[in-house]
Amino acid sequence: MELKDFQAVTDLVAENLGVQTQTVKISKVRRGRCGKKFIVIPTWILSTCEEYQIYYAVHEAVHLRYKNHAPPFHSTESRLLKELLDLEIEYRHAYPRSLSVNGQQVYEREGKKKGIDKIKEKVINRIEELDQETIKLYREDWYWADHCPDEVGKYHTYYLPICYRSEELGITDDEAYHLRNHGFSPRNLRFYGQGFALYFDRDKLGLRKKEIRIKAEQRSISREGDLT
Numbered sequence: 215m216e217l218k219d220f221q222a223v224t225d226l227v228a229e230n231l232g233v234q235t236q237t238v239k240i241s242k243v244r245r246g247r248c249g250k251k252f253i254v255i256p257t258w259i260l261s262t263c264e265e266y267q268i269y270y271a272v273h274e275a276v277h278l279r280y281k282n283h284a285p286p287f288h289s290t291e292s293r294l295l296k297e298l299l300d301l302e303i304e305y306r307h308a309y310p311r312s313l314s315v316n317g318q319q320v321y322e323r324e325g326k327k328k329g330i331d332k333i334k335e336k337v338i339n340r341i342e343e344l345d346q347e348t349i350k351l352y353r354e355d356w357y358w359a360d361h362c363p364d365e366v367g368k369y370h371t372y373y374l375p376i377c378y379r380s381e382e383l384g385i386t387d388d389e390a391y392h393l394r395n396h397g398f399s400p401r402n403l404r405f406y407g408q409g410f411a412l413y414f415d416r417d418k419l420g421l422r423k424k425e426i427r428i429k430a431e432q433r434s435i436s437r438e439g440d441l442t
């Protein structure tokens with residue numbers, strides 16, 4: 215939403231409550247506020263879903279009438295969300311646990327910690343998957359085993375990556391930043407044309423060690439286009 219949309223929601227709520235509306239400002243603050251002169255909406259709100267943005271504007275505007283979060287505040291807020299905007303709210307203390315439209319959930323509160331843990335888990339699973347693929351490729355590194363019979367039975371050392379692009383990890387660049395800022399990555403992100411490369415510490419994350427040893431096997435298979 216834009217500033218004018220926040221203003222429109224605020225005006226609508228003020229009119230319904232029979233109170234004087236206030237000018238809305240969007241600024242880089244942590245939390246919104248309904249002050250004496252302005253209603254302040256934090257900039258970070260703009261990256262959340264529209265329903266949550268509407269909810270936020272309604273919440274601040276209801277403070278024009280009720281200063282605290284006592285029961286009259288909540289009954290007014292939930293009534294206005296439903297009547298004016300068809301949003302149903304489920305509370306967790308003073309704030310929404312979830313928002314729904316026609317029984318369909320459109321917003322769910324997620325603790326910050328929980329959010330980062332979820333991304334972390336996703337990334338670790340993805341790295342393990344990529345490791346499996348890489349190891350499979352190393353094992354199929356048949357060329358030297360087929361063509362250098364002397365090598366058969368010997369161990370060769372290979373290395374697993376210590377960084378992947380956000381795209382390969384199935385996360386957004388924002389999520390990669392988020393991880394970096396939460397100590398996931400020992401180094402700064404690097405930009406690689408398409409997405410960021412996220413470095414990681416294999417030991418710290420309980421992943422396979424970077425160095426792996428694979429035994430060369432004699433293969434009987436011969437591939438098409440094989441060099442002879």
Ligand SMILES: [Zn+2]
Nearest residue numbers: 273274277283
């Ligand atoms: Zn409040």
